[in-house]
Amino acid sequence: xxxxxxxxxxxxxxxxxxxxxxxxxxxHLIKKIVGLNIFxxxxxxxxxxxxxxxxxxxxxxxxxxxxYSNPLPHVLILTAIVVGIATTSLALALxxxxxxxxxxxxxxxxxxxxxxxxxxxxx
Amino acid sequence: xxxxxxxxxxxxxxxxxxxxxxxxxxxxxAWLFATLVSWLSFAMAIMLVMEVKDGTVLxxxxxxxxxxxxxxxxxxxxxxxxxxxxxxxxAVVFPYSWKSIQKEIPESHYxxxxxxxxxxxxxxxxxxxxxxxxxxxxLLEISSLSSYTLISLGRDRRALTASFQYLxxxxxxxxxxxxxxxxxxxxxxxxxxADLAVRIPPLEGSRTLEAAFxxxxxGFGLKLAMFPLHLWLPNAYAFAPSAVSAFIGSTATKVAxxxxxxxLFTIFGTKFSFDYMQVHWLLMPLAVVSIMFASIVAxxxxxxxxxxxxxxxxxxxxxxxxxxxxxxxGLTGTLLHLFNHALMKGGLFLTLGAVAYQIGNTRVxxxxxxxxxxxxxxxxFVVGALSLIGVPLTVGFISKWYLILATLEKGYxxxxxxxxxxxxxxxxxTWRIIETAYFQDRPADAPPVSEAPLSLxxxxxxxxxANLYFGINSSLSTELASSAATMLFGGNL
Numbered sequence: 001x002x003x004x005x006x007x008x009x010x011x012x013x014x015x016x017x018x019x020x021x022x023x024x025x026x027x028h029l030i031k032k033i034v035g036l037n038i039f040x041x042x043x044x045x046x047x048x049x050x051x052x053x054x055x056x057x058x059x060x061x062x063x064x065x066x067x068y069s070n071p072l073p074h075v076l077i078l079t080a081i082v083v084g085i086a087t088t089s090l091a092l093a094l095x096x097x098x099x100x101x102x103x104x105x106x107x108x109x110x111x112x113x114x115x116x117x118x119x120x121x122x123x
Numbered sequence: 124x125x126x127x128x129x130x131x132x133x134x135x136x137x138x139x140x141x142x143x144x145x146x147x148x149x150x151x152x153a154w155l156f157a158t159l160v161s162w163l164s165f166a167m168a169i170m171l172v173m174e175v176k177d178g179t180v181l182x183x184x185x186x187x188x189x190x191x192x193x194x195x196x197x198x199x200x201x202x203x204x205x206x207x208x209x210x211x212x213x214a215v216v217f218p219y220s221w222k223s224i225q226k227e228i229p230e231s232h233y234x235x236x237x238x239x240x241x242x243x244x245x246x247x248x249x250x251x252x253x254x255x256x257x258x259x260x261x262l263l264e265i266s267s268l269s270s271y272t273l274i275s276l277g278r279d280r281r282a283l284t285a286s287f288q289y290l291x292x293x294x295x296x297x298x299x300x301x302x303x304x305x306x307x308x309x310x311x312x313x314x315x316x317a318d319l320a321v322r323i324p325p326l327e328g329s330r331t332l333e334a335a336f337x338x339x340x341x342g343f344g345l346k347l348a349m350f351p352l353h354l355w356l357p358n359a360y361a362f363a364p365s366a367v368s369a370f371i372g373s374t375a376t377k378v379a380x381x382x383x384x385x386x387l388f389t390i391f392g393t394k395f396s397f398d399y400m401q402v403h404w405l406l407m408p409l410a411v412v413s414i415m416f417a418s419i420v421a422x423x424x425x426x427x428x429x430x431x432x433x434x435x436x437x438x439x440x441x442x443x444x445x446x447x448x449x450x451x452x453g454l455t456g457t458l459l460h461l462f463n464h465a466l467m468k469g470g471l472f473l474t475l476g477a478v479a480y481q482i483g484n485t486r487v488x489x490x491x492x493x494x495x496x497x498x499x500x501x502x503x504f505v506v507g508a509l510s511l512i513g514v515p516l517t518v519g520f521i522s523k524w525y526l527i528l529a530t531l532e533k534g535y536x537x538x539x540x541x542x543x544x545x546x547x548x549x550x551x552x553t554w555r556i557i558e559t560a561y562f563q564d565r566p567a568d569a570p571p572v573s574e575a576p577l578s579l580x581x582x583x584x585x586x587x588x589a590n591l592y593f594g595i596n597s598s599l600s601t602e603l604a605s606s607a608a609t610m611l612f613g614g615n616l
Contacts, residue, residue: 090271
């Protein structure tokens with residue numbers, strides 16, 4: 001029986017698989033980056049879910065607040081989001097350069113062009 | 124006292140030097156500055172090795188926050204040894220870079236190159252020294268992102284696709300590691316490695332712990348190019364600028380192996396990793412296939428850099444084989460091979476950089492006749508190749524000797540035969556190059572070639588000479604490797 005109480009973890013797994021699938025299957029480099037982003041986002045949600053305490057608030061020391069969520073996973077994920085942004089921007093920059101030098105962002109066409117240059121001078 | 128802060132400075136100095144280097148507008152000054160920083164890191168690594176050689180463990184609490192709350196750097200024999208490898212290679216590659224990149228990278232990119240090299244160095248050193256699992260992920264990403272940039276600086280447009288492919292696979296690997304660390308945190312509520320090591324054993328049998336273990340193995344497997352997760356490696360090494368191939372090829376995968384060892388032995392502990400999860404039965408067949416497959420593929424390569432890249436996959440196989448034997452001799456072999464492979468591949472890639480500088484490419488066909496035209500460069504290549512094969516008096520022999528001893532100790536004689544056969548295949552693929560260089564004449568229409576400049580030859584020969592020195596007087600490397608291996612099996616951080 002699927003427990004609905006843990007539905008956020010099911011969302012995590014769905015996003016993770018969807019992102020991973022997009023990453024592997026798509027031929028378009030930008031779509032690959034989108035897949036990679038969805039894949040990473042699922043992990044952010046995993047961390048955020050595990051830090052959340054039911055009924056808890058933000059960890060601010062004030063009167064009347066007894067239960068609060070664990071802030072550490074949330075802070076960790078801020079760092080991971082920054083890493084994710086850096087990765088995405090670098091990947092997009094590479095795609096621009098690839099488009100400039102190959103004239104395409106379709107992986108199969110790039111492989112074909114590489115195959116042609118493999119018979120030419122090789123590094 | 125400044126010496127107390129060396130564990131922190133080891134990482135902080137190159138990390139802060141990177142933006143400063145970017146702000147130095149004069150290219151030559153930026154290079155001198157980066158070189159100075161790399162030497163400083165090497166000096167600090169030597170000091171750390173001296174301090175922990177007798178088995179003491181240095182702990183450094185960041186900002187005075189006591190672990191497990193604060194981030195802690197802890198230095199023991201194992202990571203001091205890996206720090207020595209990484210910073211030692213950096214101290215040779217940085218001075219070499221100036222001449223080498225002049226023919227491979229446009230002048231406007233020099234500063235970016237040195238900045239990225241410093242960031243990559245800081246990331247790798249940080250991954251090695253940190254005692255905090257999440258910190259390891261962050262520093263892993265710092266080193267990975269800068270190495271994607273460095274690879275994309277290659278002249279050939281295929282460097283761009285190689286870099287993109289590495290970025291995709293590297294990020295999947297890093298995200299798997301992040302999932303693994305997250306699951307461990309969910310179980311134990313701590314990220315400190317020493318603390319994790321205490322809290323994990325009672326959890327044996329937990330499905331979450333098993334999942335975390337699997338995610339971490341696959342994640343590090345991607346980063347260290349474990350067969351069949353090695354697909355990013357050959358192109359990345361083949362199309363990167365020569366100095367980058369030398370640096371990344373001899374340090375990045377080594378640090379990933381170190382991280383794998385740290386998780387397998389220290390955090391999960393030998394009891395969980397090997398007795399309960401039986402991970403060596405996963406690693407051993409993969410190691411065997413990667414040694415055979417990559418060695419054979421290497422024989423058929425046209426480009427020497429790609430050939431050496433496949434040979435690297437095979438060498439990583441040796442290191443995994445040493446781990447999968449689960450005895451002290453095997454692990455000593457693995458650790459020695461970390462050190463020795465860094466020396467031989469670093470030396471060979473630097474030699475190839477000198478060839479690329481003089482003739483513009485590094486195809487097997489193009490080196491014809493270079494034995495006479497560039498005697499010092501090709502001489503260095505021959506010594507490096509002998510070391511790769513594992514001829515006595517070179518470092519390659521020492522690590523293979525330990526691996527063979529370990530297989531015999533276990534009674535797995537087919538593995539002994541495998542190591543010998545793969546060494547013979549190494550003879551085949553290196554002989555192709557040596558035969559072309561020495562016994563074929565340079566085509567009559569080819570432009571005349573002269574010896575490479577000294578600023579390339581000296582760093583290349585430094586690493587090649589180290590191959591011979593540590594092959595003859597192996598007491599330093601074997602002593603460190605065997606005490607680190609004993610420590611890992613002893614299970615104390």
